[in-house]
Amino acid sequence: MKGKPLASIVSAGLSKFGKLEGLYAREIFAQAAKEAYERCPRLDPKKDIKALFIGHMGESYEHQGHTGAAVADWAGLLHIPAIRTEAACSSSGVALRAAIYAVASGLCDVVMVGGVEKMTHRSTSEVTEFLAMASDFPFEQWYGITFPGLFALMATAHMHKYGTTEAQMAHVAVKNHYNGSLNPKAHMQKEITLEQALSSRVIAWPLKLFDCSLITDGASCLILTRPDIAKKYTDTPVHIIGTGQASDTIGLYEREDFTSLRAAKLAAKQAYEMADVTPEDIDVAEVHDCFTIAEIIAYEDLGFCKPGEGGRLAENGETTLRGRIPVNTSGGLKAKGHPVGATGTAQAYEIYLQLTGQAEKRQVDDAEIGLTHNVGGSGATATVHIYIKG
Amino acid sequence: MTEPLTFTIEQFYKNINQKKLTGGKCLTCGKIHLPPRPLCDNCLSTQFKWVELPRKGTLLTYTIIHVAPSQFQKMTPYAVGIIQLEHNVNLPGIIKDTPLDKIKVGMPLEVELEEAPQSQHWPQWPRYYFKPA
Ligand SMILES: CC(C)(COP(=O)(O)OP(=O)(O)OC[C@H]1O[C@@H](n2cnc3c(N)ncnc32)[C@H](O)[C@@H]1OP(=O)(O)O)[C@@H](O)C(=O)NCCC(=O)NCCS
Numbered sequence: 285m286k287g288k289p290l291a292s293i294v295s296a297g298l299s300k301f302g303k304l305e306g307l308y309a310r311e312i313f314a315q316a317a318k319e320a321y322e323r324c325p326r327l328d329p330k331k332d333i334k335a336l337f338i339g340h341m342g343e344s345y346e347h348q349g350h351t352g353a354a355v356a357d358w359a360g361l362l363h364i365p366a367i368r369t370e371a372a373c374s375s376s377g378v379a380l381r382a383a384i385y386a387v388a389s390g391l392c393d394v395v396m397v398g399g400v401e402k403m404t405h406r407s408t409s410e411v412t413e414f415l416a417m418a419s420d421f422p423f424e425q426w427y428g429i430t431f432p433g434l435f436a437l438m439a440t441a442h443m444h445k446y447g448t449t450e451a452q453m454a455h456v457a458v459k460n461h462y463n464g465s466l467n468p469k470a471h472m473q474k475e476i477t478l479e480q481a482l483s484s485r486v487i488a489w490p491l492k493l494f495d496c497s498l499i500t501d502g503a504s505c506l507i508l509t510r511p512d513i514a515k516k517y518t519d520t521p522v523h524i525i526g527t528g529q530a531s532d533t534i535g536l537y538e539r540e541d542f543t544s545l546r547a548a549k550l551a552a553k554q555a556y557e558m559a560d561v562t563p564e565d566i567d568v569a570e571v572h573d574c575f576t577i578a579e580i581i582a583y584e585d586l587g588f589c590k591p592g593e594g595g596r597l598a599e600n601g602e603t604t605l606r607g608r609i610p611v612n613t614s615g616g617l618k619a620k621g622h623p624v625g626a627t628g629t630a631q632a633y634e635i636y637l638q639l640t641g642q643a644e645k646r647q648v649d650d651a652e653i654g655l656t657h658n659v660g661g662s663g664a665t666a667t668v669h670i671y672i673k674g
Numbered sequence: 675m676t677e678p679l680t681f682t683i684e685q686f687y688k689n690i691n692q693k694k695l696t697g698g699k700c701l702t703c704g705k706i707h708l709p710p711r712p713l714c715d716n717c718l719s720t721q722f723k724w725v726e727l728p729r730k731g732t733l734l735t736y737t738i739i740h741v742a743p744s745q746f747q748k749m750t751p752y753a754v755g756i757i758q759l760e761h762n763v764n765l766p767g768i769i770k771d772t773p774l775d776k777i778k779v780g781m782p783l784e785v786e787l788e789e790a791p792q793s794q795h796w797p798q799w800p801r802y803y804f805k806p807a
């Protein structure tokens with residue numbers, strides 16, 4: 285089982301990320317699907333794709349549930365089975381695992397997996413309220429605790445326990461904005477300075493505007509096949525060799541430690557063992573930087589550094605594009621944007637580009653092994669995937 | 675066979691209305707649950723009793739919220755934190771009656787119970803809050 289391909293990515297698509305005014309979620313998904321079809325001329329989508337797995341977090345944004353069938357239709361894929369998964373910001377990370385089950389079980393030869401969210405037509409307070417639904421209602425939402433608030437609680441704890449600083453968090457923002465400035469599909473394509481990040485207005489202390497991911501519209505998708513038939517569709521597949529997923533308490537407050545995400549550590553352990561690789565083997569990673577502190581905690585949970593050293597890793601530039609282990613070359617959730625349901629497979633899209641040498645100005649030299657880390661809510665769900673160049 | 679479920683979140687808030695801060699103690703393994711739950715996650719027992727919890731605790735972590743959901747917008751900025759009560763149970767909530775710049779990790783806080791808001795809508799739950807001990 286170790287190191288054995290579980291499923292192969294033969295194509296991928298990503299809509300523009302940003303404020304996509306006047307578009308409905310399924311219309312945005314159609315853009316991503318079209319790119320995936322065009323990238324893979326040997327695929328006959330209507331004939332070959334046997335199921336759709338789609339991550340989508342909220343009905344509230346567009347007053348629209350039952351996303352699976354609606355998206356399948358708009359992607360031109362009726363009447364295949366369409367399965368929607370919901371795990372907050374990890375909705376499409378979970379969809380990816382479901383798609384791997386389908387392919388690895390032999391039930392389907394080819395499937396499409398993706399995610400979508402349309403958010404920017406709502407006011408910030410509405411979005412804040414909808415996002416908060418992924419936290420515990422009776423004890424967190426009921427007391428006005430927001431998502432920036434939950435990650436701020438982790439940041440305060442991390443600062444208190446390890447001496448992590450606001451400046452170290454700002455380094456994550458500066459790096460991800462720089463990477464985003466090189467990504468033509470990113471929501472925000474502008475560089476920022478450390479001073480700008482540190483002096484931005486407070487959202488949930490100690491987190492400021494530039495510590496937060498963006499409210500974004502967007503969609504992403506991948507075409508997955510059984511590994512043994514991948515070469516039929518492309519000469520340059522990317523194989524998924526490790527997958528991990530774990531859960532934790534819905535309420536942050538019920539956990540023993542607020543400076544680490546247990547679910548992410550467990551998911552990473554499963555994925556590393558299955559892939560038979562270690563953190564040192566990872567050439568490029570997309571991690572869930574919904575807030576800058578989340579990226580710092582991700583470094584630690586994924587074993588890129590020891591617990592408590594994540595802040596220094598960022599400060600020393602070890603995760604920049606030309607650093608020891610480049611993280612969030614796409615710009616991450618911080619600059620590329622965070623259409624919550626789309627994020628998991630959008631991370632996989634970036635790794636697909638990197639491992640097939642298509643990341644243009646963001647290309648990491650000789651990237652062969654990649655990793656994605658996708659967190660739902662305050663960490664009640666986490667998924668980790670490991671990829672290898674085919 | 676269908677016994678009414680008593681160790682519920684609804685009942686926790688009803689107890690707050692009676693001015694009691696309570697948890698559910700598992701009669702099999704002794705774990706104290708806050709919130710209460712009808713099935714012990716530790717030993718899978720369904721046998722509990724209510725225990726009144728100490729009101730004094732220590733602040734484990736906190737934040738000051740400036741961008742809030744619609745219903746809380748009028749209150750901004752406000753502080754929320756997670757406190758640890760004796761018996762190793764944690765509780766999140768709003769911190770009141772103290773200047774925001776005086777809040778510190780490790781400070782002692784006390785749980786105060788409020789009346790339920792007069793509302794026609796679900797949930798008709800009261801709230802508790804934290805204040806300096
Ligand atoms: C941080 C946040 C509250 C800011 O929203 P806001 O106060 O309504 O800000 P506005 O939309 O009015 O934007 C004001 C300006 O800041 C910019 N901006 C907004 N959010 C930004 C962010 N996160 N980072 C950097 N700049 C941002 C806008 O582009 C705009 O710039 P402009 O004036 O040059 O056009 C919002 O982006 C947010 O909630 N982010 C977190 C989302 C989240 O929790 N996701 C789930 C994670 S689990």
Ligand SMILES: [Zn+2]
Pocket residue numbers: 700701702703704705714715716717718719
């Ligand atoms: Zn028990």
